[in-house]
Amino acid sequence: xxxxxxxxxxxxxxxxxxxxxxxxxxxxxxxxxxxxxxxxxxxxxxxxxxxxxxxxxxxxxxxxxxxxxxxxxxxxxxxxxxxxxxxxxxxxxxxxxxxxxxxxxxxxxxxxxxxxxxxxxxxxxxxxxxxxxxxxxxxxxxxxxxxxxxxxxxxxxxxxxxxxxxxxxxxxxxxxxxxxxxxxxxxxxxxxxxxxxxxxxxxxxxxxxxxxxxxxxxxxxxxxxxxxxxxxxxxxxxxxxxxxxxxxxxxxxxxxxxxxxxxxxxxxxxxxxxxxxxxxxxxxxxxxxxxxxxxxxxxxxxxxxxxxxxxxxxxxxxxxxxxxxxxxxxxxxxxxxxxxxxxxxxxxxxxxxxxxxxxxxxxxxxxxxxxxxxxxx
Numbered sequence: 001x002x003x004x005x006x007x008x009x010x011x012x013x014x015x016x017x018x019x020x021x022x023x024x025x026x027x028x029x030x031x032x033x034x035x036x037x038x039x040x041x042x043x044x045x046x047x048x049x050x051x052x053x054x055x056x057x058x059x060x061x062x063x064x065x066x067x068x069x070x071x072x073x074x075x076x077x078x079x080x081x082x083x084x085x086x087x088x089x090x091x092x093x094x095x096x097x098x099x100x101x102x103x104x105x106x107x108x109x110x111x112x113x114x115x116x117x118x119x120x121x122x123x124x125x126x127x128x129x130x131x132x133x134x135x136x137x138x139x140x141x142x143x144x145x146x147x148x149x150x151x152x153x154x155x156x157x158x159x160x161x162x163x164x165x166x167x168x169x170x171x172x173x174x175x176x177x178x179x180x181x182x183x184x185x186x187x188x189x190x191x192x193x194x195x196x197x198x199x200x201x202x203x204x205x206x207x208x209x210x211x212x213x214x215x216x217x218x219x220x221x222x223x224x225x226x227x228x229x230x231x232x233x234x235x236x237x238x239x240x241x242x243x244x245x246x247x248x249x250x251x252x253x254x255x256x257x258x259x260x261x262x263x264x265x266x267x268x269x270x271x272x273x274x275x276x277x278x279x280x281x282x283x284x285x286x287x288x289x290x291x292x293x294x295x296x297x298x299x300x301x302x303x304x305x306x307x308x309x310x311x312x313x314x315x316x317x318x319x320x321x322x323x324x325x326x327x328x329x330x331x332x333x334x335x336x337x338x339x340x341x342x343x344x345x346x347x348x349x350x351x352x353x354x355x356x357x358x359x360x361x362x363x364x365x366x367x368x369x370x371x372x373x374x375x376x377x
Contacts, residue, residue: 009357054243062087074124078329109137131297132166135169136169151166153167158182172193264296271297283376284303300354
């Protein structure tokens with residue numbers, strides 16, 4: 001056996017969609033991006049969405065939309081990918097790292113209360129591994145303190161909490177379509193909200209501040225009645241970034257979105273098999289309390305006391321593993337912002353990620369389960 005950790009579920013449909021984009025000879029920001037944005041908004045049930053080139057870009061622009069004064073604080077989970085905290089720094093704000101909840105591995109409500117002060121302006125909950133934060137509780141807590149909620153749903157495309165789509169609970173939601181996530185556009189991301197006015201400036205921000213992107217100008221001049229030698233004219237009135245999604249990415253995304261529910265359902269089936277298969281294993285325990293209904297888990301994480309030994313054991317068996325994530329304050333760049341996060345500082349040492357992707361075969365799943373159960377520690 002030689003089993004990958006992750007693998008995007010892509011096929012002929014995506015290739016045909018790319019060929020169609022090639023046939024139109026329009027590869028950049030164009031009609032397919034607009035189509036994907038509308039489909040995505042309909043899918044999660046929000047009023048508007050803006051496609052960008054990464055989940056990192058989505059977080060950066062989402063936070064920028066509130067125009068917080070420089071130096072204000074944003075509450076961020078210490079257990080997350082670097083982008084969550086980098087977006088805070090990109091906006092000249094200060095990250096305040098919050099400990100993880102020992103049961104869910106998500107942000108700790110108790111530590112949020114401890115870390116909050118009057119300089120905090122926002123909180124960024126992350127649905128760690130696809131496991132939902134209790135957004136009703138978090139929103140109530142944030143609202144009582146006049147904090148904005150930027151919902152980092154990079155791990156949770158297609159997931160729901162209490163029947164409502166993840167990414168639609170906060171003031172603004174951010175998604176990632178990087179190749180390992182629930183669905184992919186290669187790289188790519190989306191910003192979504194019910195506040196259309198909040199998102200409107202971000203269409204300019206993603207396109208270096210230009211008030212009319214190229215496709216928009218083409219649409220305006222395509223009418224036979226249009227007769228304006230200044231059709232090319234645009235203005236820049238604010239800072240912007242080269243963060244746009246392009247039609248190649250959107251073409252893949254449209255196909256992937258159609259597959260998303262089936263891919264998430266398949267991951268649920270695989271996780272069910274894993275959890276049943278290791279339920280009597282003393283050495284290896286689930287790292288997240290997987291709730292397999294309307295879920296969007298993109299990784300299977302376990303806890304193992306002697307992690308390094310287990311990783312080498314699985315490697316010898318031909319099973320890929322990973323570790324998601326190191327607490328951010330362990331990285332040199334974030335050490336100046338270090339706070340007390342004792343749960344995460346200890347818990348991460350046991351985390352191991354095992355293979356999870358829709359095309360895992362029954363034979364591979366059973367083999368991985370057998371390897372786990374045979375591990376002696």
